[in-house]
Amino acid sequence: MFISSQSSAPVFKDVTLIMPAVAVGNVGQLAVDLIISTLNLRRVGYLHTDCLIPMAGNNPFATCKDPEELHTAAEVYTASDLKLAVLQIRAPIVKAKSKKFRQLLLSWIKTNGFSKTIVLSSSHDYQRDDQQLQGTPLRYLITPSLMKESADALKELGWKEMERVPDNQGRSDANTEPQIFVPGGGITKGLYTDSCAMEFPLAVLLIFCSEGDNIPDAFTLLNHLNDWLHLLDSPKQDANKWKIPTSWSLLFGGGIPPALF
Template sequence: MFISSQNPPPCFKGFTLVMPAVAVGNVGQLAVDLILSTLKMRRVGYIHTDCLIPMTGNNPYATCNEDAEELHTPAEVYTATEQKMAILQIRAPIIQTKSKKFRQLLVSWIKASGFSRTVVLSSSHAYQRDDQQMKGTPLRYLVTPSLLKESALALEELSWREMEQVPAFPGLTDANTDPRLYIPGGGITKGLYMDSCAVDLPLAVLLLFCSEGDNIPDAFTLVNHLNEWLHLLEKPSQKPNKWKIPSSWSLLFGSGIPPAMF
């Protein structure tokens, strides 16, 4: 359930929603962090659900001491009105037995809110790629039929590579084994995509094959890929995009080795 922090509640009709899937390397969440920090988006509410591990923490996008003490929750919604864009940032793992319930909650909220399209940023295990997926770029996309009707030309101009379907049993040539969509390490990505297809929801998935570790470079790769389509940040000529790193990333790998150890 969406709980607004504003009165009256925000109107999302016609907005683009961008959200991460909690997946390998947390690449989608890191990419969303870059968007929120760079565009200085405003928090307008949160998703109240028992499907996420409960947690709270300080403001991950603090710019001064005054706003650093704000409390933030596992699933929050931000908007940038000028860009007609909303962000759902998910900061906690989904409880495994409630994954389906969480997907249903998301689909219901997205439909009720009137978003024009939804983009899910995700990732998948690089070591479980099929032979054909080893070639070329590690970036892939999926799009539901309802969004394809509107965005087919834009996607064609981008020359992106669609996520391949792979054999259910690699190595077997039995004609009865149809290929399937397989996103190992992708969390709810596949389920949310399939649910969206079933209810005719305009949704796209952008994902990156990666490995666990320092996934900051992967986040930049994914958000730059998204930027090619949505043009969130104008790219200076011959220079990389200037995404702003949030203050919370200073503790991404802990606070360092305590000097007392030595």
């Protein structure tokens, strides 16, 4: 599944992995773009799988000094000094192969011995439960195996855990056992439940949002993550500390042609 672009394969043992879920507003992917661009992470390989819609394009982080090169649907970047790896997913997951992709991904994570995995995701804000309308739009989920080592840190941060809500979707029974519900979250819930069953150290950070200009949501989610991992010092005091990739200049296409008026 993983193909190294280096002469020697990278070592991921005891490294923290950050990855997005392809979800509403692409917030996780935007946040990962900011991490790669700001920390100047080095691409070390890519994931080759038929579970993602094939795509290729120019380097989204290129400057005029960089050589031209193609980038693919799922790539891995690292910063060895930070013990950090980032998986960027740029293409939708084939719906019929969602479960297969989760299994391949978790197998790769287990084989390489990552210390923990953090999934950045999002969920439809219009489908929130009444209790989820209160306070911050940010939520987290954490597997029991990671909770053992992160409980004190999370308590100090004062984060809000994702609420369990009754699953009354198309059911007549109003007393259904509450469960995790992440509408618009793609493989988020599946990754979390699979990781719980396999005793993987995994955490999900997500934000309730709507489709549109989701750049502010990405900054909010990333600052939330930084409170925990300290990727940068005090980014909230200077928003410019997060470096916007060059590809974002085309995020919404070109401007309105003056000839229209």
